[in-house]
Amino acid sequence: MRQVRPVFRFKKIVWWSTTTCDYDCVYCSPRDKDGKYRWPTAEQKSKLIDFIKHNSKEVNKNRTQLDIMGGEPTLWPDFMNFCEEASKYTSVFLSSNASRTERYYKNIKPGVIDDLFLSFHPEKADPEHFIKIAKIMQNKTTLRILILFFQPYFDKCLKFYNQVKEMIDNKELDIRLTVQRVDVSGEDVRRAFLKDLNKEQEKIFLALEDVRSKFSPSQRSKEYNKIKEKYHSLESPAFLVDNQEVDGQHFRNSKLNNFIGWDCYVNEGNVIRVSADGSVHPSVCGITKLKYNAYNDDITNFIDEFKTLSPVTCDRLCNCATDIKLIKKVNSLAK
Ligand code: SF4
Ligand code: SF4
Numbered sequence: 001m002r003q004v005r006p007v008f009r010f011k012k013i014v015w016w017s018t019t020t021c022d023y024d025c026v027y028c029s030p031r032d033k034d035g036k037y038r039w040p041t042a043e044q045k046s047k048l049i050d051f052i053k054h055n056s057k058e059v060n061k062n063r064t065q066l067d068i069m070g071g072e073p074t075l076w077p078d079f080m081n082f083c084e085e086a087s088k089y090t091s092v093f094l095s096s097n098a099s100r101t102e103r104y105y106k107n108i109k110p111g112v113i114d115d116l117f118l119s120f121h122p123e124k125a126d127p128e129h130f131i132k133i134a135k136i137m138q139n140k141t142t143l144r145i146l147i148l149f150f151q152p153y154f155d156k157c158l159k160f161y162n163q164v165k166e167m168i169d170n171k172e173l174d175i176r177l178t179v180q181r182v183d184v185s186g187e188d189v190r191r192a193f194l195k196d197l198n199k200e201q202e203k204i205f206l207a208l209e210d211v212r213s214k215f216s217p218s219q220r221s222k223e224y225n226k227i228k229e230k231y232h233s234l235e236s237p238a239f240l241v242d243n244q245e246v247d248g249q250h251f252r253n254s255k256l257n258n259f260i261g262w263d264c265y266v267n268e269g270n271v272i273r274v275s276a277d278g279s280v281h282p283s284v285c286g287i288t289k290l291k292y293n294a295y296n297d298d299i300t301n302f303i304d305e306f307k308t309l310s311p312v313t314c315d316r317l318c319n320c321a322t323d324i325k326l327i328k329k330v331n332s333l334a335k
Contacts, residue, residue, distance in 0.1 A: 011055055019036050021317075065094050069095045083112050097120075118143065138168060147175070
């Protein structure tokens with residue numbers, strides 16, 4: 001049977017730490033910057049650390065990741081203490097807009113942040129300040145710089161790109177320009193993805209989306225089955241290289257990330273998403289939600305919840321490189 005599965009055992013927690021940010025980028029989703037969630041309380045922080053410790057205990061530390069995103073995580077006054085504690089059990093990856101002071105970044109102890117993604121948001125970011133922060137951090141961590149290449153700031157972004165190349169003394173530096181699109185027409189952006197699907201897949205995508213928007217979670221399984229029956233003649237997308245390492249970026253670039261209708265074993269437990277309210281999902285895509293809440297519950301009472309291996313039917317494009325590596329088995333729509 002065709003399968004996608006992880007090459008080795010790894011444990012990753014993707015933590016959307018806050019929806020509070022000191023920037024207000026026009027291309028940013030409101031749910032990432034609406035200020036609804038700030039940061040965990042001391043008690044919630046302690047529960048989250050317990051969960052991180054529990055989650056990483058079966059694997060070597062270099063096969064663990066706590067990937068922290070926001071909002072802007074560094075605005076939390078206790079953030080670096082939290083990272084120091086977490087780094088005893090897991091590698092820590094951080095995405096930040098580099099807006100904090102030079103002193104803040106100088107005070108970060110070496111070895112606490114393993115990977116740092118500094119994102120340059122041209123509407124607000126000050127190029128000179130950004131470069132100073134990058135210079136401070138380049139010897140303390142693996143540094144990556146992401147330039148959000150937003151068309152109205154074309155010149156600023158390009159100039160900044162060249163400045164970084166000249167001024168940062170790091171031959172290994174990973175610096176990328178990422179094109180940002182903003183939907184100015186009011187068109188449903190979600191449907192813009194449909195250009196990557198063929199007609200038959202498009203029908204299924206829309207049908208599955210309708211189920212998600214019109215039916216309650218308890219009714220969805222029955223509705224999904226109806227769609228499976230209706231599209232039984234569909235062929236399984238031919239894309240798998242069994243037993244060969246899967247590169248998530250390659251999958252997306254080659255548009256092989258369409259697992260709609262596939263049985264996906266997100267519950268296998270390699271990847272956990274913790275949202276800014278502490279809710280927990282067994283994949284970055286968030287297709288299902290566990291009862292366990294990482295801020296409010298004691299992990300020792302919920303260990304069994306992570307042992308369930310029932311697959312879910314994928315109903316969306318798999319756009320996260322980490323999710324792409326989760327176990328999936330042959331297209332259930334083609335069974
Ligand atoms: S810095 Fe990031 S989180 Fe903040 S508004 Fe910009 S894109 Fe959104
Ligand atoms: S989007 Fe979610 S459900 Fe679909 S294949 Fe990826 S991880 Fe699985």
